[in-house]
Amino acid sequence: MSSSVGEAISLDLKPMLDVFSVLITFLLMTFSSDPISHDVSPGIELPESKTIISLDEVPSITVTKTEIRVGDIKVANIIAGDVEEKAREQGAVYPLWEELKKIQKNNQRILERLGGKEDKTGTLTMEMDDSHRFKLMKRIMLSGQQADFITFKLMVAKQGG
Amino acid sequence: MSLHRKKRRKRIEYKEIELNIMPFVDVFSMLNTFLLFSAVFIMIGITEVQIPFLTNAPPPKEKSARFLNINIDVTKEKIEIVRTYSMPPADEMKWEFTFNKDGIEQMHRRLVSLRKEDPDIDKVTLFSDDDVIYKDLSNVLDAIKLRFEGDPIFAVKSSDKKEQEAATIFLYPKIVMGSVML
DSSP: OGGGSSOOOOOOOHHHHHHHHHHHHHHHHTOOOOSOOOOOOTTOOOOEEOOOOBOOSOOSEEEOSSEEEETTEEEEEEETTEEOGGGEETTEEHHHHHHHHHHHHHHHHHHHHHTOOOOOOEEEEEEEOTTSBHHHHHHHHHHHHHTTEEEEEEEEEETTO | OHHHHHHHHHHOOOOOOOOOOHHHHHHHHHHHHHHHHHOOSSOEEEEEEEOOOOOOSOOOGGGGSOOEEEEEEEOSSEEEEEEEESSSSOOOEEEEEESSHHHHHHHHHHHHHHHHHOTTOOEEEEEEOTTOBHHHHHHHHHHHHBOOTTOOOOOOSOOOHHHHHHHHHBSSOEEEETTOOO
């Protein structure tokens, strides 16, 4: 009882400093200097890749296990690994094509205003769950092709990253 | 004088001093918090592919020469490389690999030897079955596109810095997804 009255205790902070130092060293070593920092959308597992090319723009198309989104707009549902029937059109995804066409028109308008070189084809960055089949990827790429997007940047998780 | 100094030195008393590490702990805490919040635990990369594009523009003149065509067919069980020439004799050759880690490595080695055969050709056309899983296809794309350790660097004719840098990274920089056609 008497020991609890007015006794000064000193906390040994050295072990905590040791842990902090190690943690800071690790975090500084792994600090990302990629031009774009993007968090993988929830519900998506990216395929692993040995690529060293970093992401340079935020994805335009997001394909989770259950839906396809263009930016924040949901364009179609995915049922049993394929696009719902009402959204299919000639092997492509009609609502996706509509959204991509809008993006392409805007891109062209901006390019015209800036007086850039006339290039009718565009590039899309796609974030897609690794469990999907190529059939779905083909539908999405076909939709892009119809909206004049012919280059696709597929988002992957860098191995060892 | 010198005796005086000696005497003074002896008088020095060593006191135990305590370093105030609290400001140091504060800085560490702030730095830790900042780094933990801004940490990226999954490094995201990209694999660039192209899809065929129909155009009414005339074909480029250099295409009239005899050049190498490399097609790769991917099914769930196997990968097949088909090599042909654009003009007769087509000299078609095929190589088959099982769709597993070893098979993909063998395919990569075959692609390296094909690139040696014609270093100017930097394009591969890939055809995939609908039921191939994206995760597996990504491994095939890596093996086609990227230079692995020990692979030779194929010199590019262009003096463009970007293209020369790409030559150190890629084996076949251009992959066209041939199956994406209406």
